[in-house]
Amino acid sequence: MIMGRAMTNLRSLTPRTPMAAVDPSDLKRVWRLFLDTAASRPADEASTIGISAKLIAQECSSGADVLAVSVRTALLQTMVKQELLNDWRQGHELRDAVFNTAAAFPLQNGIESFDPNAFVERLRSNDG
Numbered sequence: 001m002i003m004g005r006a007m008t009n010l011r012s013l014t015p016r017t018p019m020a021a022v023d024p025s026d027l028k029r030v031w032r033l034f035l036d037t038a039a040s041r042p043a044d045e046a047s048t049i050g051i052s053a054k055l056i057a058q059e060c061s062s063g064a065d066v067l068a069v070s071v072r073t074a075l076l077q078t079m080v081k082q083e084l085l086n087d088w089r090q091g092h093e094l095r096d097a098v099f100n101t102a103a104a105f106p107l108q109n110g111i112e113s114f115d116p117n118a119f120v121e122r123l124r125s126n127d128g
Contacts, residue, residue, distance in 0.1 A: 019107035020068040024099040029059040030073045072102050079116055097127040
């Protein structure tokens with residue numbers, strides 16, 4: 001499915017389907033969108049936020065797989081909540097090494113194959 005200048009590959013949500021690598025700059029811009037959107041909500045509201053794929057696509061470069069960028073951003077959010085990325089945080093911001101690693105981290109069997117510990121190991125080796 002094509003949304004403006006970006007595309008959404010719904011097949012990537014099929015179990016055991018590889019998740020496409022993405023541009024680290026897209027990942028960083030969508031991360032910022034997620035943070036800004038969460039910050040604009042009152043603190044007493046529910047923590048789940050929905051963001052339109054059109055808004056996400058506006059943050060992505062032409063031809064980007066919006067779904068893959070979104071899923072990889074959500075994986076980063078989960079790891080931040082689990083405090084696995086504290087060594088690479090500056091306030092709410094993440095260092096570029098996180099986005100570079102997350103953008104290319106292999107997800108050969110989709111998100112089911114994501115191993116946060118392997119991600120942190122790869123991040124440490126890329127950052128060192």
